[in-house]
Amino acid sequence: MAVALVNIYRWLLRGILILVATAFFSACSVKKYLNEDQSFLVKNKVEIEKPFTKEIERNITKYYRLKPNRKFLLFLNSRPYFYFMGSRGKDNWWKRFERNSLGEPPALVDSLYLQATTQSFKNYLRNMGYYYPDITYSVKVNKRKKATVTYDVKLNKRYFFGEYDLQISDKDIYDLVSKNMKESFIRTGYGFKTEMLLKEQDRLVTLLHNNGYFAISKDFVDFDADTSSPDGFVKLGLSISNKEDTITHKKYYIKEVTVDVDKSILSNQSSLSGNELKPDTITIDSIHYNMGQYKLNPNVLGRNIQFEPGEVYAQQKFNRTYSRLSDLSIFRFINIQTRTSETKDSGFVNYNIKLIPSVKYAFTLEPQAITSDQNNTITNQNSRNYGVAMLAQYTNRNIFRNAEIFQLSFRSSFEAQGSRNTSGFFNATEQSITASIIMPRILLFPSFDRSTIFQNTRTIISTSAIYEVNVNYRRTVFTSGLNYQFNKKLVSFNFAPAEISFIRSEIIDQTLAEQSEKDIFLQNLFSNNLILNSRIGLVYSNKPIAKGLSFIYLKWDALEIAGNLLTAINAALGTPKSDDGTYKIAGVKYFQYAKTAIDFRYNTIYDENNATVFRLFTGVAIPYGNTPEFVPFERRFFTGGVNSLRAWRPRSIGPGSFAQKDQLDFSGEIKLEANAEFRFNLYNKWLEGAVFTDAGNVWAVKDDLKSPGANFRFKDFYKSVAWDAGVGLRLNLSIFIIRFDFAVPLHDPTFVESERWVIKKIDSNWLLNNTNFNFGIGYPF
Numbered sequence: 001m002a003v004a005l006v007n008i009y010r011w012l013l014r015g016i017l018i019l020v021a022t023a024f025f026s027a028c029s030v031k032k033y034l035n036e037d038q039s040f041l042v043k044n045k046v047e048i049e050k051p052f053t054k055e056i057e058r059n060i061t062k063y064y065r066l067k068p069n070r071k072f073l074l075f076l077n078s079r080p081y082f083y084f085m086g087s088r089g090k091d092n093w094w095k096r097f098e099r100n101s102l103g104e105p106p107a108l109v110d111s112l113y114l115q116a117t118t119q120s121f122k123n124y125l126r127n128m129g130y131y132y133p134d135i136t137y138s139v140k141v142n143k144r145k146k147a148t149v150t151y152d153v154k155l156n157k158r159y160f161f162g163e164y165d166l167q168i169s170d171k172d173i174y175d176l177v178s179k180n181m182k183e184s185f186i187r188t189g190y191g192f193k194t195e196m197l198l199k200e201q202d203r204l205v206t207l208l209h210n211n212g213y214f215a216i217s218k219d220f221v222d223f224d225a226d227t228s229s230p231d232g233f234v235k236l237g238l239s240i241s242n243k244e245d246t247i248t249h250k251k252y253y254i255k256e257v258t259v260d261v262d263k264s265i266l267s268n269q270s271s272l273s274g275n276e277l278k279p280d281t282i283t284i285d286s287i288h289y290n291m292g293q294y295k296l297n298p299n300v301l302g303r304n305i306q307f308e309p310g311e312v313y314a315q316q317k318f319n320r321t322y323s324r325l326s327d328l329s330i331f332r333f334i335n336i337q338t339r340t341s342e343t344k345d346s347g348f349v350n351y352n353i354k355l356i357p358s359v360k361y362a363f364t365l366e367p368q369a370i371t372s373d374q375n376n377t378i379t380n381q382n383s384r385n386y387g388v389a390m391l392a393q394y395t396n397r398n399i400f401r402n403a404e405i406f407q408l409s410f411r412s413s414f415e416a417q418g419s420r421n422t423s424g425f426f427n428a429t430e431q432s433i434t435a436s437i438i439m440p441r442i443l444l445f446p447s448f449d450r451s452t453i454f455q456n457t458r459t460i461i462s463t464s465a466i467y468e469v470n471v472n473y474r475r476t477v478f479t480s481g482l483n484y485q486f487n488k489k490l491v492s493f494n495f496a497p498a499e500i501s502f503i504r505s506e507i508i509d510q511t512l513a514e515q516s517e518k519d520i521f522l523q524n525l526f527s528n529n530l531i532l533n534s535r536i537g538l539v540y541s542n543k544p545i546a547k548g549l550s551f552i553y554l555k556w557d558a559l560e561i562a563g564n565l566l567t568a569i570n571a572a573l574g575t576p577k578s579d580d581g582t583y584k585i586a587g588v589k590y591f592q593y594a595k596t597a598i599d600f601r602y603n604t605i606y607d608e609n610n611a612t613v614f615r616l617f618t619g620v621a622i623p624y625g626n627t628p629e630f631v632p633f634e635r636r637f638f639t640g641g642v643n644s645l646r647a648w649r650p651r652s653i654g655p656g657s658f659a660q661k662d663q664l665d666f667s668g669e670i671k672l673e674a675n676a677e678f679r680f681n682l683y684n685k686w687l688e689g690a691v692f693t694d695a696g697n698v699w700a701v702k703d704d705l706k707s708p709g710a711n712f713r714f715k716d717f718y719k720s721v722a723w724d725a726g727v728g729l730r731l732n733l734s735i736f737i738i739r740f741d742f743a744v745p746l747h748d749p750t751f752v753e754s755e756r757w758v759i760k761k762i763d764s765n766w767l768l769n770n771t772n773f774n775f776g777i778g779y780p781f
Contacts, residue, residue, distance in 0.1 A: 066113035080106035129192035162233030209315035212251035387415030428470035533562035563592025592625035637671035646743035647724030657709035659750035668698030
């Protein structure tokens with residue numbers, strides 16, 4: 001197997017070298033295909049006369065009208081060559097492949113495009129407050145007909161926002177706008193930007209829509225900019241015109257709200273018009289419900305309908321209602337129709353909410369193939385596991401007629417793990433069953449459901465059982481929990497007030513049983529234990545509103561605490577401790593600890609072909625109280641693997657610099673890890689490349705004479721950081737990504753301190769013997 005992997009690696013390396021060499025020499029061969037007066041663009045430059053802002057320097061390059069050809073492998077300009085090769089001779093499938101897939105038309109320098117770029121720059125700068133910029137360009141062509149275009153930009157005078165006057169004849173609208181001027185995007189003394197005018201226009205229309213002015217639009221909101229001031233300040237006048245010369249805009253109120261729940265809505269066109277009250281209509285809090293044959297408590301809909309008859313029309317309540325009804329996940333069609341009417345002084349809005357239920361029952365079967373690299377914690381063997389699995393899931397929507405969703409899933413898997421000494425191919429199996437109920441409300445705390453702070457709220461009650469058997473041990477896990485979710489646009493909070501897990505383990509391998517009698521790690525790993533914990537955390541991402549090319553993702557498991565309640569009860573009742581000095585419940589020891597962890601990611605997209613991702617993970621778990629020496633195995637930290645330190649197998653390094661023969665415990669209570677990855681397109685969007693580096697490790701919280709170098713110390717923890725680097729290939733199949741990563745260690749803390757920079761030993765044999773191959777689905781982070 002090792003020889004086969006070495007041969008595959010050699011073949012890939014040679015293939016890459018041949019590909020790079022071909023692309024390199026082809027990049028130098030475009031000149032002969034050009035006419036005497038032609039040159040192709042290889043670089044654009046912008047030189048801006050100071051002073052200028054970073055924003056302008058960053059954004060002005062978006063307005064090039066002529067850009068260089070896309071690079072192959074980041075730096076080789078070989079695409080024009082393949083285009084020319086595919087355009088010569090008799091046309092066939094290979095020529096078309098060269099021309100359309102490998103190549104692209106050369107970016108020939110053309111004065112029309114350069115002048116268009118100059119004009120685009122001027123338009124952009126005017127929108128930034130530089131009304132009279134001077135822009136010129138120059139072209140430099142070398143002997144190979146490669147051209148560099150330099151744009152020289154002189155910004156000249158900049159204009160700033162000056163006085164901001166309201167020119168509104170309708171007194172009610174004037175008072176409303178004046179009252180909310182603190183939220184204005186126009187700030188006196190700030191640089192003039194057209195973008196701010198557009199934002200201000202949107203803000204004003206939204207403000208009016210949320211305060212009853214249903215019929216107003218952007219057409220009524222206008223700005224008058226006076227740039228005649230010699231000091232560069234733009235005097236701005238805001239005009240919100242009347243509906244007609246002397247007719248002001250009416251304020252609208254909600255008159256009727258009708259809800260129709262019916263599978264035949266789409267086919268029965270007559271039901272789409274008007275707010276019709278059927279004989280079986282139910283009216284609750286002035287809202288009419290035509291539930292048809294659908295068995296749903298109308299109060300569920302009432303909690304999620306944010307408007308009610310008699311109140312002032314507000315667009316934000318309309319949007320929130322649609323969002324909340326959609327989040328119930330029991331309707332496949334949602335349509336909120338509006339009909340308006342007017343009197344002399346006011347307007348009225350009638351809402352007709354049309355809902356078509358989703359299919360009540362759903363059953364899915366998902367066959368799975370299993371393959372993964374794994375370090376067996378028990379036998380300390382690195383191996384690749386193979387197996388098959390089947391996932392069956394049953395869903396019942398609106399099971400208790402309050403929009404609850406019941407899910408029952410069963411997964412059965414069979415694996416061949418490591419070396420097999422059994423008669424059959426599969427030597428491990430795992431059977432699991434999970435049942436959960438998702439409620440669209442916060443159970444026992446209804447005030448949260450009516451709050452406008454959150455987009456939606458959920459309560460999830462779940463329970464599961466796992467039965468696992470392999471050649472070493474048998475394990476049974478029972479878990480139940482209650483989880484509250486509070487979701488906003490960019491952030492989701494979760495709070496689990498109570499989760500309970502019972503783990504029962506039994507060693508079935510005689511050698512392992514004898515070894516466990518002398519090893520405290522194995523004793524804790526295979527002892528029956530109980531975890532009663534609470535946890536709180538959040539997930540944040542600004543990707544939905546990121547207007548630039550960068551966005552962040554943050555997952556913070558803020559705090560998980562376990563065992564405090566049980567210890568307090570035992571202490572209050574005066575319960576005696578067992579012989580080992582711990583409290584037990586029904587003869588089973590329970591764990592007491594506190595844990596927190598942060599996963600932070602920063603993504604930067606440079607263009608459609610290049611991006612970088614940085615990731616930082618840190619976590620700590622502290623045992624105390626009833627189990628002051630140990631955090632349960634399931635709550636400890638590990639490192640290594642396809643999504644971690646990719647030069648090491650999962651659970652094969654740590655804690656710290658501790659390493660010994662037949663080591664079993666690679667876990668820790670502290671984890672620090674940093675990853676950086678540069679991703680780039682190689683071919684036609686479906687073949688991607690990556691260059692990456694990973695660094696980190698896990699450490700123990702407390703000193704242990706039996707594990708020298710395992711504990712974390714601020715003054716020298718960096719000496720025990722594992723560091724790797726590598727390259728990767730990814731097949732982007734749109735639905736999912738298949739990933740191949742090759743990584744080598746740079747700094748290995750398992751060696752003595754003077755020999756940890758293992759990269760110093762690099763040669764062809766070392767590279768082949770120390771490259772770790774990773775196969776994964778999806779990006780690593």
